[in-house]
Amino acid sequence: MNPLNTIKINICFIFYFFCFAAIAACQKSELESNEVKKEGDPMVPRIDFVEMDIEQPHEDDTAVIWYDDFSTEKLYMEQRGGIDKNMKYGVSGGSADFGFNAGDVTGRGDRKVAFGDFPNSSNTVRSEESFDDIYWRIYVKHELGWRGAPAKVSRATSIVASDWSQAMILHLWSSGDRDNVSLDPASGVKGQADTIITKKYNDFDNLIWLGNMSSEFELTSTKESGYWIPVEVRAKLNTPGNSDGVMELWIDGRLEVVNTELNFRGSYIEHGINAVFLESYWNSGAIKKQGRWFDNFVISTQPIGPVVTSANPKLYKTPYGGAGELSEWVVELASDSEGEDIVFQSEELGIIEKVEINTNSGSFVGSLTGKSSLELGQIYYVRVRQSNTYGNWSEWSRWHQPFKVKG
Numbered sequence: 001m002n003p004l005n006t007i008k009i010n011i012c013f014i015f016y017f018f019c020f021a022a023i024a025a026c027q028k029s030e031l032e033s034n035e036v037k038k039e040g041d042p043m044v045p046r047i048d049f050v051e052m053d054i055e056q057p058h059e060d061d062t063a064v065i066w067y068d069d070f071s072t073e074k075l076y077m078e079q080r081g082g083i084d085k086n087m088k089y090g091v092s093g094g095s096a097d098f099g100f101n102a103g104d105v106t107g108r109g110d111r112k113v114a115f116g117d118f119p120n121s122s123n124t125v126r127s128e129e130s131f132d133d134i135y136w137r138i139y140v141k142h143e144l145g146w147r148g149a150p151a152k153v154s155r156a157t158s159i160v161a162s163d164w165s166q167a168m169i170l171h172l173w174s175s176g177d178r179d180n181v182s183l184d185p186a187s188g189v190k191g192q193a194d195t196i197i198t199k200k201y202n203d204f205d206n207l208i209w210l211g212n213m214s215s216e217f218e219l220t221s222t223k224e225s226g227y228w229i230p231v232e233v234r235a236k237l238n239t240p241g242n243s244d245g246v247m248e249l250w251i252d253g254r255l256e257v258v259n260t261e262l263n264f265r266g267s268y269i270e271h272g273i274n275a276v277f278l279e280s281y282w283n284s285g286a287i288k289k290q291g292r293w294f295d296n297f298v299i300s301t302q303p304i305g306p307v308v309t310s311a312n313p314k315l316y317k318t319p320y321g322g323a324g325e326l327s328e329w330v331v332e333l334a335s336d337s338e339g340e341d342i343v344f345q346s347e348e349l350g351i352i353e354k355v356e357i358n359t360n361s362g363s364f365v366g367s368l369t370g371k372s373s374l375e376l377g378q379i380y381y382v383r384v385r386q387s388n389t390y391g392n393w394s395e396w397s398r399w400h401q402p403f404k405v406k407g
Contacts, residue, residue, distance in 0.1 A: 040323020081109025100286035107280025118274035143291035144226030149174040150282035164201035179218035189266035215256035253402035311373035324388035377407030
């Protein structure tokens, strides 16, 4: 063979070898890329909210001191910030905007309710009464992707004079820089005396701190952002002369904090608990612009619990997040917060992110086997999971979003 032809053949062979190698490398890279996509998981979803019954019991319950679903403006003792009609628990109404702009210490909203024996306020509700034991509840939602722990959420207090000196306070606020929240009780009365020792509002130099207790639930964590969470607090004054005052905190239907041995007021009896404040305050300044909303605000002399629904309620899932797109999702209901009695299991629900709980969407099981609706007056908890277009399923959410069927 002509040596020149041999050289040409070798050059062609080398050229085609590198071409095939390049093609193979591209195909391998594409396969690996597809494999990465196939391995991508959906985010663990939540139920954002459950559609409420049109009539909530708080509207005409004689135990209720205050109720605001933020569908319209109500007259508070003091208030700041408006109603956000684009964000609400449910399908109508609105919520109070308590969000922050980057660097804000004071957020966009607050509300102050005066009631009972609050001194010198023209906007006091049930002003002929005195209250030693109250509950208050709010639904809280942090924008998906929320980061950071703003200091203040809410408080109940006993204001005793026009200078706003205080007999007691029960704070609900963040636990330092952690995402947990805590109850932090304080007294404005020394020991078992009946003399007020505070001279002004938030008189930290004279307040007696009774012991901070933190929740396990991380209310301001990123993983708990993007859906509505019920938060309920109880404050009960001590019997004069005894240390039997009570503070309790429920988050998402679970008791997180309890102390039954508090000396809130010594022997002081001239004023009871007479104000509840909703607050947005970030001591060190907000780390970025982000949304925070409060809704379905209730103050009562009796336990409040979650929103009330029909016996075949509609559940709304949080929008899909994660690799790929939503393919299917499923939901289960239980009559307890640990899922010991699962009472409903849905079919695969496709890409529509809401479902009505009935025999068309799933099966009633456990203690509700053979039924076609949920039991009247019962509280239920929800868990949910979802799959993506790569065929991957998320983990189940924890049991959350309690609701009570109208009785």
